[in-house]
Amino acid sequence: MAGNSLFIWLQRAFLALSLAVFLPGSGMAKPERIVSMNVCADQLLLLLADRQQIISLSNLATDQETSMMAEQAAGLPKNHGLSEEILQLEPDLILAGEYTTRPTVFLLRKLGYRVIVLPIATSLNDIRANIKTVAEAVGASERGRALVAEFDNKLPSAGMSENEADAPMAALYWANGFTSGEGTLASSVVKTAGFRNLGGELGIRGTGQVSLETLITSAPDLLILDAQRDKPAMATENLHHPALQKMFADHLRVSIPSNLWVCGTPVIADAIAELHAIKSKIMSYRKVDQK
Amino acid sequence: MRKEQYLIRIPILFFVLAIAVIVAFLASLLVGPASINPFELLRAIFSGEAVTASLIFFEIRLPRAILGLMVGATLGLTGAALQGYLRNPLAEPGIIGVSASASLGAVIAFYFGLAGLFALALPLGGMLGAGLGVLVVHLLAGRSNSPLTFILAGVAVTSFAAALTSLALNMAENPFAALEIMFWLMGSLADRSFEHVWLSAPFIFLGCLVLMTIARPLDALTLGEDAAQTMGFNLGKVRRRLIFGTALSVGAATSVAGAIGFVGLVVPHLLRRLTGNRPSRLLPASAFGGAALTLTADVAVRLLSPGRELKIGVLTALIGAPFFLYLVLRQRKELS
Numbered sequence: 263m264a265g266n267s268l269f270i271w272l273q274r275a276f277l278a279l280s281l282a283v284f285l286p287g288s289g290m291a292k293p294e295r296i297v298s299m300n301v302c303a304d305q306l307l308l309l310l311a312d313r314q315q316i317i318s319l320s321n322l323a324t325d326q327e328t329s330m331m332a333e334q335a336a337g338l339p340k341n342h343g344l345s346e347e348i349l350q351l352e353p354d355l356i357l358a359g360e361y362t363t364r365p366t367v368f369l370l371r372k373l374g375y376r377v378i379v380l381p382i383a384t385s386l387n388d389i390r391a392n393i394k395t396v397a398e399a400v401g402a403s404e405r406g407r408a409l410v411a412e413f414d415n416k417l418p419s420a421g422m423s424e425n426e427a428d429a430p431m432a433a434l435y436w437a438n439g440f441t442s443g444e445g446t447l448a449s450s451v452v453k454t455a456g457f458r459n460l461g462g463e464l465g466i467r468g469t470g471q472v473s474l475e476t477l478i479t480s481a482p483d484l485l486i487l488d489a490q491r492d493k494p495a496m497a498t499e500n501l502h503h504p505a506l507q508k509m510f511a512d513h514l515r516v517s518i519p520s521n522l523w524v525c526g527t528p529v530i531a532d533a534i535a536e537l538h539a540i541k542s543k544i545m546s547y548r549k550v551d552q553k
Numbered sequence: 554m555r556k557e558q559y560l561i562r563i564p565i566l567f568f569v570l571a572i573a574v575i576v577a578f579l580a581s582l583l584v585g586p587a588s589i590n591p592f593e594l595l596r597a598i599f600s601g602e603a604v605t606a607s608l609i610f611f612e613i614r615l616p617r618a619i620l621g622l623m624v625g626a627t628l629g630l631t632g633a634a635l636q637g638y639l640r641n642p643l644a645e646p647g648i649i650g651v652s653a654s655a656s657l658g659a660v661i662a663f664y665f666g667l668a669g670l671f672a673l674a675l676p677l678g679g680m681l682g683a684g685l686g687v688l689v690v691h692l693l694a695g696r697s698n699s700p701l702t703f704i705l706a707g708v709a710v711t712s713f714a715a716a717l718t719s720l721a722l723n724m725a726e727n728p729f730a731a732l733e734i735m736f737w738l739m740g741s742l743a744d745r746s747f748e749h750v751w752l753s754a755p756f757i758f759l760g761c762l763v764l765m766t767i768a769r770p771l772d773a774l775t776l777g778e779d780a781a782q783t784m785g786f787n788l789g790k791v792r793r794r795l796i797f798g799t800a801l802s803v804g805a806a807t808s809v810a811g812a813i814g815f816v817g818l819v820v821p822h823l824l825r826r827l828t829g830n831r832p833s834r835l836l837p838a839s840a841f842g843g844a845a846l847t848l849t850a851d852v853a854v855r856l857l858s859p860g861r862e863l864k865i866g867v868l869t870a871l872i873g874a875p876f877f878l879y880l881v882l883r884q885r886k887e888l889s
Binding site for chain 1: 585586587589604605608609612613663664666668669725726727728729730732733736744746747748861
């Protein structure tokens with residue numbers, strides 16, 4: 263009897279093992295109850311998952327100033343990244359951001375939930391990697407590959423391949439006089455579009471402040487500003503300073519809505535293409551000037 | 554006999570003050586994060602060749618220096634006028650709550666879209682707030698001439714207005730608004746433009762003119778209210794002008810530069826002896842002194858913490874608060 267039961271036990275164990283190895287395990291099946299606790303994950307999720315797979319998005323998902331996909335997010339339930347909220351939803355996949363909702367992520371992982379933490383995209387490669395991560399997790403690898411291909415197609419082919427010192431300089435100028443230097447998504451966008459980035463050349467890593475006077479004496483070719491918000495604050499007054507309006511012609515002073523930089527989404531390729539078109543114009547003016 | 558009261562002759566005093574203002578004004582034009590040497594600057598101004606240098610000079614530094622001049626003169630003058638009328642050495646727009654309530658008015662006008670609809674809403678909000686503030690303090694302190702009541706009323710108005718300012722900033726819909734509390738409570742002249750000069754200059758000028766008209770009655774008032782009245786001065790009229798002039802000038806100044814404290818306290822004290830305790834001379838002298846002090850403080854914040862600028866009110870408070878303490882201690886000694 264004892265031998266028999268041992269045999270049955272072994273048989274079951276073997277079956278379980280082979281199932282785990284050869285068949286896609288239950289953890290890898292296409293998730294059906296996906297929760298996102300981060301506004302950047304929200305957008306990738308909306309792009310890659312089927313709508314019925316999504317049961318909750320972050321509370322910023324419908325915020326026009328933060329998310330590029332606020333309209334698409336409308337109608338879906340939202341959460342605030344609180345542990346109790348998330349547990350009640352009985353999710354089978356949870357997407358979170360790198361720095362937000364840390365305690366919730368910790369608890370959910372401890373309880374055995376499948377949590378994917380998306381790193382913040384600081385380069386175009388990060389965007390590709392995040393698309394791949396989310397696509398594979400939601401069971402839409404094919405859609406992910408198509409999205410990356412579409413993204414790459416929109417990018418200008420040349421980039422910064424020309425003589426670097428010759429490339430025109432762009433200055434990124436945000437509310438409160440902040441600018442983006444090396445290691446930021448904005449900087450890699452500007453560089454891919456074929457510009458040098460003033461913030462990086464001033465030795466700024468990450469985000470740092472640049473005074474109005476320094477900005478003007480550096481004489482960049484293009485000024486990229488935060489798009490104006492409707493609600494007033496002194497923080498954005500610097501963007502309309504008369505000195506900037508006098509220094510840069512209208513077509514050399516472009517506004518980009520801040521929700522484009524907040525998260526790395528493939529939409530950024532359109533902005534890069536636009537900036538690249540401006541760069542080509544600047545270069546052609548230069549040639550005329552030289553003649 | 555009379556001449557012995559003066560440590561230096563009045564024309565010399567005003568000459569020295571004017572030189573101080575001019576030097577501070579020029580320093581304010583020369584100091585900034587972009588290092589431009591004075592010769593390059595002069596060439597830029599007269600030739601119009603070097604575009605960046607002249608842009609920095611005309612659009613950034615000149616409006617900043619002009620604002621420093623106007624705001625400083627306002628604070629010095631109103632400090633002297635308030636101290637003269639109330640015969641209270643601790644009176645000052647910052648301490649008695651006028652600056653704080655002006656900030657509140659400006660904050661409401663600015664963050665809730667009024668200033669976006671019509672630009673004048675900003676100084677008007679500041680003036681309305683300042684007017685209400687000075688009126689409330691006047692009512693609270695009443696006719697009692699006790700410095701204590703007066704300062705307490707000022708403290709109450711200041712903290713109430715500051716609390717409402719924080720509340721308004723926290724309720725404002727722009728996410729940056731809440732971070733701007735420092736500007737409104739401490740003041741700054743950084744990155745202001747000529748728009749701010751045009752918005753505030755007419756009101757500051759008018760307010761200062763109104764305050765200058767009460768210089769002579771304030772002379773009479775040094776002899777006491779009864780004496781002033783028998784000399785034919787209508788005290789009600791003087792008070793209305795004081796309130797109106799203070800509201801106009803401090804309200805407009807605060808709406809573009811935030812609440813800069815203690816200038817109006819320190820300057821009249823430093824100059825009172827030198828002007829022979831006569832308000833009619835102290836008022837203009839304090840306007841000059843206030844301008845010189847504010848411009849100097851504004852140059853100092855740029856030199857002390859380039860890039861990340863200290864708020865100018867932090868610096869004036871660092872000088873002013875110990876001075877205030879010293880005055881309080883001295884007054885306590887005199888009373889005991």
